Amino acid sequence: MSELVTVSVEEGIATIRLDRPPMNALNTAIQEQVRSAAHAVSADDEVRAVIVYGGEKVFAAGADIKEMATMSYVDMTAQAPAISSAIDALARIPKPVVAAVTGYALGGGCELALACDWRVAADDAKLGQPEINLGIIPGAGGTQRLARLIGPARAKDLIFSGRLVPADEALRIGLVDAVVPSADVYSTARALVSKYAGGPAAAIRAAKSAIDGGLSMDLASGLAWESQLFAALFATDDRAEGMTAFVEKRPPKFTGR
Numbered sequence: 050m051s052e053l054v055t056v057s058v059e060e061g062i063a064t065i066r067l068d069r070p071p072m073n074a075l076n077t078a079i080q081e082q083v084r085s086a087a088h089a090v091s092a093d094d095e096v097r098a099v100i101v102y103g104g105e106k107v108f109a110a111g112a113d114i115k116e117m118a119t120m121s122y123v124d125m126t127a128q129a130p131a132i133s134s135a136i137d138a139l140a141r142i143p144k145p146v147v148a149a150v151t152g153y154a155l156g157g158g159c160e161l162a163l164a165c166d167w168r169v170a171a172d173d174a175k176l177g178q179p180e181i182n183l184g185i186i187p188g189a190g191g192t193q194r195l196a197r198l199i200g201p202a203r204a205k206d207l208i209f210s211g212r213l214v215p216a217d218e219a220l221r222i223g224l225v226d227a228v229v230p231s232a233d234v235y236s237t238a239r240a241l242v243s244k245y246a247g248g249p250a251a252a253i254r255a256a257k258s259a260i261d262g263g264l265s266m267d268l269a270s271g272l273a274w275e276s277q278l279f280a281a282l283f284a285t286d287d288r289a290e291g292m293t294a295f296v297e298k299r300p301p302k303f304t305g306r
Contacts, residue, residue, distance in 0.1 A: 054082035056089055061097040061246045062239060063090045065139075066104070073103045075157040076113035077128070080135040083161070087138035094305065097250060098242035099146040101139065101165055102235055108150040108174070109158025114183065129188055132157075136189040140164035140261070143254040145245045149238035150174050151231055155213070160187060163194040166257070168224070169238040170216045171231035176224055179211035197264060199223050249287035250305035255279070 053069045065086045067073040075083075090096045103109050112132075120128065139146065139161065148154070148162040150170040159176050162168050170176070178191045186192060187208060196204040199222050207214060219225040229237045245253060255278040263271030282288050286306040294301035 051078075052082075053079040054086050056086050058093070058096055060243075061095060062100060062242060063093070063096040063098070064100045064102055065090065066102050067109055068104070072107055072110035072153070073158065074111065074113040075109055075161070076116050077131075080132055080157075084135040084138045087142055090144070091142050094250075096144065097246040097248075097305070098144055099142055100149055100235070100238050100242065101146065101161065102149040102238070103151060103158075105151055105231070107152030108148065108154040109161055110153040111156030111158050111179070133189045136160050136164050140190070140194075143257060144250070145242045145253065145257070147238045147242050149234045150176065150225065151234050153213075156180055156187070156191075157189055160189040160191045160194070163190060163198065167226045167238075167241060168219075169227045169229065169234055169241060170219060170225040171234050172216050172228050173231060174216045174219075174225075174228075175213040176216075176219050177211065177213040178208050179213065181209060181211040195224075247303065249285070249291060249301075249303045251285045251287055252282055252291075255282055 053067070055066045055068060057064050057066070065083070067079065069076070069079050073079070090099050136157070146165045147167045147169060148165040150162055150168055151174060152171070154162045154174065154176045156179060159178055162176065178187045178195065180187050180191070187195075192204070192208060195207065203222055214224060216225065216228045220228045227237060227241070259275045259278050262274055266274060287303045290303060291301045
């Protein structure tokens with residue numbers, strides 16, 4: 050299998066790089082390599098934050114429709130859970146994750162970006178869920194994560210119409226978190242997560258788990274989940290260091306343990 054997704058690590062920040070020119074179409078092979086990359090950076094204690102990047106020209110322009118067009122209902126019944134779970138593996142990385150979006154993030158590419166904690170987009174980027182134009186709907190989290198991010202009414206507009214959203218509108222509606230010149234997308238994404246890379250890893254992991262997990266719970270369950278995670282952090286070295294440093298009026302020296 051060719052290497053369609055690579056992982057590099059520099060100063061505690063991993064870059065998951067999609068590399069299937071010209072448009073990073075998400076065929077089965079690249080989906081599975083995204084899953085493997087997500088598992089690898091999740092397990093690597095040296096990785097403290099993650100950037101998902103498609104390169105200078107395009108993030109990911111969607112699923113590989115030529116591959117998908119030949120699939121039957123029976124085929125897709127078996128394949129659909131694998132597509133969704135590959136993207137979900139990215140969402141479950143227990144570390145800060147940012148998508149660095151250039152060019153297009155459409156269909157599965159937009160779902161890939163939605164699975165990240167933040168999205169930095171080029172000023173000429175376009176995002177969207179155009180699956181409706183193929184007679185289908187988003188199948189890798191688009192209907193769920195988009196609605197949670199920008200609200201159900203806006204999500205329905207984008208999914209029902211299949212229209213492409215320019216970067217300035219995406220920023221206005223909360224689909225992306227920053228818009229910068231294309232040449233600055235990667236460096237801006239790196240700066241965004243670098244401020245968390247030296248923080249207490251267990252506490253950041255717990256905070257992400259509390260927020261993301263709580264979104265699928267009622268308030269009482271979410272509060273109980275938060276309380277459990279909060280208490281668990283009192284078993285970490287970083288909690289002891291953070292509180293000692295506060296009492297001693299000095300900056301903490303977190304080790305990630």
